[in-house]
Amino acid sequence: MEEKRTVTFRDVAKSYFSQTRVDCRYTISSHHSWCSHDWIGLFKVGWLTVNDYYTFAWALAPEGYQTGTDANCSVAFHCMFIFEI
DSSP states (O other): OOOOOOEEEESOOSEEOTTEEEEEEEEEOTTOOOOTTOEEEEEOTTOOSTTOEEEEEEOOOOTTOOTTSOEEEEEEEEESSOEEO
């Protein structure tokens, strides 16, 4: 059985530079179940565990979100480092 993707990231660059703002845009599908522990993280290249993140932000349901619908979301990070995807 094919697993349904519930989060799709959009406009992902190959690398990001220090001292820049990174806007992380993503779509949550109608199959996603929101949880108070949902978060978006920026990870080191070659990461092995969820503890290998540089930084993270809580992924809150957007204002006016209705269960069972797709939602376009974004979170902004201010990068103090250089990293590649």
